[in-house]
Amino acid sequence: MIAHSFRGEVFGPAERLHGATYVVDVAFRRPDLDDDGVVVDIGRATEQLRAVLADLRYRNLDDEPAFVGKNTTTEFLARVIFDRLVRAIHDGSLGNGARGVTSVCVTLNESHVAWGSYEGPV
Amino acid sequence: MIAHSFRGEVFGPAERLHGATYVVDVAFRRPDLDDDGVVVDIGRATEQLRAVLADLRYRNLDDEPAFVGKNTTTEFLARVIFDRLVRAIHDGSLGNGARGVTSVCVTLNESHVAWGSYEGPV
Amino acid sequence: MIAHSFRGEVFGPAERLHGATYVVDVAFRRPDLDDDGVVVDIGRATEQLRAVLADLRYRNLDDEPAFVGKNTTTEFLARVIFDRLVRAIHDGSLGNGARGVTSVCVTLNESHVAWGSYEGPV
């Protein structure tokens, strides 16, 4: 649940300060399951996603130093979350099993009809 | 897609300026159908709902004179929209057929798990 | 999945022959559960609903003798299905346990945003 505004005439009324609720889904892919028979430890994955989102929740993104000069669009934010989760996989925060994950897809659902995703290799 | 902040310790981090997307559903009830076999002309109902929402979309509700001193919670906004739609029924904006509507329920879906409603007689 | 057309200027382009998919939900209510601990035998309820819908599926409703001179709107069809299910409760087709059901609500979902219901006592 964030507030933000956009710059660019393409955005029309969204140039005003407004807000959005994003429901965030993450999909992890790998060719074979780990020794426990899972793609990823869903408990740890949820915990890491919560940690990544904690830095964004209930904020006015226009005031965040990390996003100065950027339009914090849905698709831009999907990439931000993707990058932070991939870093968590690499540094072992999702456990050793998660090192077998080969790609991640982050989807931000704005509503039941609009969404944006970023998908890429780990 | 609105921005707002809340006052009251119960709100925790939601005291900061943040935002929300609301998907708005409206249900109209009546004991018998009108002469065309419908509860309400869905074209006109959609048009009136859009008109009501146009005054709220892409705004920072903290700056709206109508809401000074109020927490613009989901349930509060459901009531605001309910009141404006009932007024539209009374003044004939939904057509003569809609005068047979006896109750209205407005639901604001914040996400796929959280929502607030206001339901009352017309 | 039915075809039909409507009469009445309120319908605009829907006066042309067109079609609709309805996903039909039925809710049964009663004050107390039956001896097996259920509201209704869901197997039998599904079977009876399928039987009721079998008379409507894959048809052009403009050609159905039962609907001559009627606009087969979503809300009209909800009532038709309600009446037929209530009859099935009364004649024992849903089993003896189902005789304790006190109200039924039939909802026809036209899409993920539009629906019509009929609710009434058994």
Add this chain to the structure above:
Amino acid sequence: MIAHSFRGEVFGPAERLHGATYVVDVAFRRPDLDDDGVVVDIGRATEQLRAVLADLRYRNLDDEPAFVGKNTTTEFLARVIFDRLVRAIHDGSLGNGARGVTSVCVTLNESHVAWGSYEGPV
């Protein structure tokens, strides 16, 4: 995510030990909002619901002393959760504001097509 079995010929293959995932929704109603402009403190409500569900999650309900001789159907479990939440309202676990809640509805979604509810006064 529970395991259980049912007794009664109406259940057919569900007489075998099987399982179910329930997604639990709770709706709270009241005539007027509290001083903060909310129906209930959603943080506390979620916390209490989690506490109630913690006693049921990842269990074989056939082994729970509280349910001996009972068919732990969806509608039965909805009532169990309702009773425990109403008790939490009465003992103040949802805060003083929640004492204004007049009715509660607990819904257990078994899948995207099947659900059971219990609704009653507080």
Add this chain to the structure above:
Amino acid sequence: MIAHSFRGEVFGPAERLHGATYVVDVAFRRPDLDDDGVVVDIGRATEQLRAVLADLRYRNLDDEPAFVGKNTTTEFLARVIFDRLVRAIHDGSLGNGARGVTSVCVTLNESHVAWGSYEGPV
């Protein structure tokens, strides 16, 4: 909301004139965002999709000259809509930014359980 009939014994009762509601989703993909930080101008994309669908809505597809001798199945219609949207990208109707879109996926949801898609390069 269209009416149509199918030829071929595989279709069974769907050989009769019947109908369907399709909820149409479109996904646009590209390797990098445009200068405004978006994949596509969602306002223009919605407008173009509406224009494409306007030629299909509230019609009996059996009477459309473009579809003579064809079974207008869900998957066939997904391709028709895909082709028309790709044409709109090429002729600039979605704006200059949209020329960076590399693939499009059109999904026709028939109900909450059945859907068909066409995905291909632009």
Add this chain to the structure above:
Amino acid sequence: MIAHSFRGEVFGPAERLHGATYVVDVAFRRPDLDDDGVVVDIGRATEQLRAVLADLRYRNLDDEPAFVGKNTTTEFLARVIFDRLVRAIHDGSLGNGARGVTSVCVTLNESHVAWGSYEGPV
């Protein structure tokens, strides 16, 4: 609707016997439609999927000889169902038209927020 338990400390409380409802979606892909204009005969596909699921429904998977020594996780079960459907395509159970299907994706939805898939070539 199955019961099962998992082995491995990563599973925490899911090491106890518990259960799950899976809603199973299958997507079939092919470069071109068959002579009837469809990807696959949806009637036959549904029938074959039902047949595959019939061997799993209302069971305690810990007792199934085929799964001895395995954690029957969502992602493991997606693969099991995938393998059985691909076999059905090869042996002609989905009809001759289905031999043109080039890939299949099986998704097991555990709830509206958690799911697992297996996708591969036929």
